[in-house]
Amino acid sequence: MDQLNYHHLRYFREVAHDGTLTRTAERLNLSQSALSTQIRSLEGRLGLPLFERKGRQLVLTEVGRIALDHADRIFGTGQELLQTLNRSADHTPPLRIGALSTLSRNFQLQFLRPVLGQSDLDIVLKSGSNNRLLTALSALAFDVVLSTETPPSAAGSDFIAHRLAEQTVSLHGTPARMGHATLRDLLANEPVIVPTESSIRTGFNSLTARLDVKPHIVADVDDMAMVRLLAREGAGLALAPSVVLADEIANGTLRTAPFDLGIVENFYAVTTPRTFPHPMLATLLADQST
Template identity: 70%
Template sequence: MDHLNYHHLRYFREVANDGNLTRTADRVNLSQSALSSQIRKLEERLGHPLFDRVGRQLVLTEVGRIVLDHADRIFGTGEELVATLLRTGAASPPFRVGALSTLSRNFQLNFLRPLLQAQNVEIILKSGGASVLFEALKSLALDVVLTTEPPPGAFGSDFTAHRIAEQTVGLHGAAHRLRHDTLRDLLEHEPLIVPTDSSIRTGFESLIARLGVTPRIAADVDDMAMVRLLAREDMGLAIAPSVVLADEIASGLIETATFDLDIVESFYAVTVRRNFPHPVIAELLRK
């Protein structure tokens, strides 16, 4: 099957928008017969008439309306492509964000809030494991990856890990679970909800080794949303940055222990070197 001739499609679109062959021929600097020939070839290629003649006007057939709708989208996309590469035009391409599946939803929301408030950028959010997300970023299928760990060197040197936030990790839970005089006493007697996030888990293992305690683990969780849910249900004390339980802490449902765990979690926005980065990236990294 022959490919569609886009020159024919463009001339059809011009005539369809004008509704008058003579006027369009003058505007595009073609003779009427040449323009008619272009339209006829497109009709032959598609196997359907595109216009009905009503007096001196050309009126789209049902197929003609379908073809015009597709033509508008095809050439509109081309115009967006040129505007993107020239950094002109008001419309922005979709902003494709990858987020580690274990990452706090509240943190993701805070990072994207300027775009949500602007309401002029479509956001496509994909969650998954680090290796899948970094591969997608490397292939330019994503504009940024949000994570708690910079990418390992195996992914190459084109990545840049921007540290955009740092949160102190604490113990959060129902008030009745926090009535202990020492951190050691609390860790020995209260069930704990521990994320498998590597940086937090490493810090936690160091903490209990330093204190010489054997804690009771109520749940090992690989999703911060589940850490939040289990803490809300009073299944134990959650070891997490406060941003994970920000709403519950603000409402008084959850309280934070006063003990310093000496654990800090960093949050990164990882980008890859490219000639035409998404225009909102610079704004988000400046905040």
């Protein structure tokens, strides 16, 4: 099929909504014959009739109904584009968020909570590596990237890292694993579930070297949700911020070891300068700082 002529499609849409050539011709200041020619040209492209005449009315055929549905979406999208660029849109575009794959699901939920439940807002959330997410952010495929890592300070980089929170990293496990008098005894005798997230892993390596202890790392995990599940199943002590296991700590399934590890994790919302940022982004960033 040859490429569709959108002028023909537009005139078809106008007639389909009006129901008569006469009304549409008068409204668009066209002759009925010119309008008929436009519609016949579109029917020729599609190879099927769009209308059947019943008395003075033009009634859509099945193909006509399908074509009208597509035409409404096509021209509706064009109108949304103009409204967005004029900042007059009465709808909210999808909020596209990238999240580091190791990032706590609880933290992501906490970030999104101010906008959850808004009926006119769709949220698209995808996870991945920091490099992949930042590449997509540069290409404007995301509105914001949630990460525990600051963007690289390469020449020409225009990323903006909004620091949302700093959380202490602790060891969390079932009550049966907590009967140790010192941190060194705890690490020497209990298996540990360690996330691959860089700042936590670096801090943990420094801690064990300082204590001169070689821990039994039972699991090296790149997903905080799995860290949480393994700890809940009693597989070992989870090395993580409390937000990761907030529900289990609150209901007593897990306890936090009473030792200061000296490890903190920072949470960032990374953005890029945009002429037309998502309208909800400023609200989200403001809510995180209160």
